[in-house]
Amino acid sequence: MNCKEVKPELVAYLDGELPDATRSQVEAHLEGCAACRAERDALAATLKSLESLPATRPSSNLAEQFWTRFREAGQKGFKAGFLSLFKWPRPVWVGAAATACLLAAVLLALPKDRPVEKADQTIASHMELFADYEAIENLDILEDLEYIEALDEV
């Protein structure tokens, strides 16, 4: 290995992430190359200084906050899943309903023996109407019912 090949391996070498064969090649090169040894030492010093950075410790009430939020998330999850469809701004759910109707109409209007490409083209030409897909997609939050049922055990 030459210097150009060794340099990109040095951090992985210091991290102990090189396969044995590559590590041996890097070590062999380092023995005879002062410039690469200096590079290795500089990188090692950088890694060491990063280790000295203080780690943020969580506040003492993190667990308490979490379990409160967990229960709330469960309660909201059910309400949001079923009722929030009607709490969304009117354009959103009206748009979602209109999109669903239009999609059904487009698909029904297509000939039964249509080529798949034609259906795709029809949908593609009305892409702006599918902007409300997100509203429909969110219906899966009804799955949170099970989550609520489990909350009593927490």
Added chain:
Amino acid sequence: MDERSSAPDADAGLMLRVREGDQAAFRELFERHAARLVGFVDRFFYNRAVSEEVVQEVFIKVYRARKKYRPKSKFTTWLYTIATRTSLNELRRGVHQQKRQELEEANGATPQIDDEVAGRRLQERVAKILESLPENQRAAFLLVRFGGRSYEEVAQILGLSESAVKSQIFRATEAVRKGIADGSET
């Protein structure tokens, strides 16, 4: 074969119990990982309150996704995948702008002993360098340096090859080394 017996680690075993509705197992997973996860996530935000919010969100997501959990790899790989994605999404939403300001204000606000000042200045310099890096490079670097993840795990978390991870981490480390050196000269 019983999935639990083939689980690669104790956490995966706990998660399999969570999948089956065992709340005590979920509690244990939270207690095992929440504190360290706050330390990791905070390297994205440098704001404990924001980081704790994100970590709570991560565990809510873990619970919601419990039925989809499969112990193909370590539980921590799955956990840090959720944590990294959630953190990057929050960053894209601009939460980080507020925290940067708060970090700088905190550094200038109260008199501190020399070591502490030096540590905070280094922290701030590293944070600024990392902010300038591409998303994957930054995430790979943080996962290895502050999340304690192996290159193999980072590859799985970010959907990259191990070779790409090695390259990303090398570039990020070089950038940090140069940035620290430039900062100490000014």
